[in-house]
Amino acid sequence: MSEAFTMKELLEAGVHFGHQIRRWNPKMKKFIYTKRNGIHIIDLQKTAELANKAYEVMKQLAAANKKILFVCTKKQGQESIKEAAVKCGMPFINKRWPGGLLTNFITVKESINKMKRIERMEADGSLEKLTKKERNKMIKKKEKIDSLLGGLKELSNIPDAMFVIDTVREKNGIIEAKRLGMTIIAMVDTNSDPDLIDHPIPANDDAIRAIKLFSDKMSQSVNEGLSEATGGEAGENQMKEEDMIQTEEETTGEE
Incomplete structure (x- = not known):
């Protein structure tokens, strides 16, 4: 198994900082290392282990031509999740979760x-x-x-899996996904319920750097999987598509 996430980059991104102790979910106890200044500190060894497992899951899903929905509607992660999804050609939701999107x-x-x-x-x-x-x-x-739905423009069927940044904020989407038996990969902060997630990654889901790190890494894992499935053509074609999108944005002045 490749070590996509290192302890150094997890530390630098502040992935270990959880929420205030009073806001914790007891189900996260097994992922907490200690308490410091009224805040729970996440055990980064467990984060690294589970993040690398999740990376492989995303890679395998992509290699099997499965569609993965990238989800982050909190303001500080909207652009990161969009950029990550576009880079690997996957659908995304980054404004608000439309009720009944999946069901x-x-x-x-x-x-x-x-x-x-x-x-x-x-x-x-x-x-x-x-x-x-x-x-x-x-x-x-x-x-x-x-x-609201621009990130789903090329999605013809219900996605097979979902990568989520904040499971508390995106609870409605997670409930819909579970009802349909979708695979769920997600960052779970110390206020989250990890039991709702198939592949939980204990991590700070509020810090911009942490959100970007996980968004980019999961996008990378998808491209690796697509490349394996097509002998390298997928990644090359997606880069061309991304260049076209960037050129169009520069021409129209849109973001």
């Missing part, structure tokens, strides 16, 4: 298709044939859907 996926898919139709109308010029009022209404509708 009522047909309705979600209808919204995505509606957004795509409006985009096609923009591209072929047919949108310009509408009145200004109708045109603005459709553009606003497209932007609203894109803001």
Whole structure:
């Protein structure tokens, strides 16, 4: 098993800092090393062990052509999770969890298709044939859907697995995923319930550096899995796609 996570980078990212003692979940006791200044300190040896196992799980899922949904709706992780998902060609949710996203996926898919139709109308010029009022209404509708579901644009079916940053914040999504039997990989802070997660990683899920570290590493693991499955073509093609997205953003001035 490859050692994707090192103790040094976990320390530097502040992964070991948990929540205030009064906010802890007793189920996290086995992952806590000590208490310091009213804060629980996570055992990084256990973090490294479980993080490396999770890395392999993500890699194997990708190698089997499984779709993994990247989820982080907290403000400090929105860009990191988006960038990580785009780099490996996986779907993401980074604004808020839409109720029924997984359990009522047909309705979600209808919204995505509606957004795509409006985009096609923009591209072929047919949108310009509408009145200004109708045109603005459709553009606003497209932007609203894109803001919430844009990260799912290429998702044709319910994903097979989910990588989550904050299990307390994303509890509704986790409940939906468990109901459908999806594999769940997640960072679990000292206020979390690790029993809800198939592959828990004890870690600080609030620090920007910690969120970015895990997002980037899991994206890397997916690309490794895709590369194994296709003999190296997947990673190369995804890099080309990422370059195209970056070029388009520079051209349009969008983020």
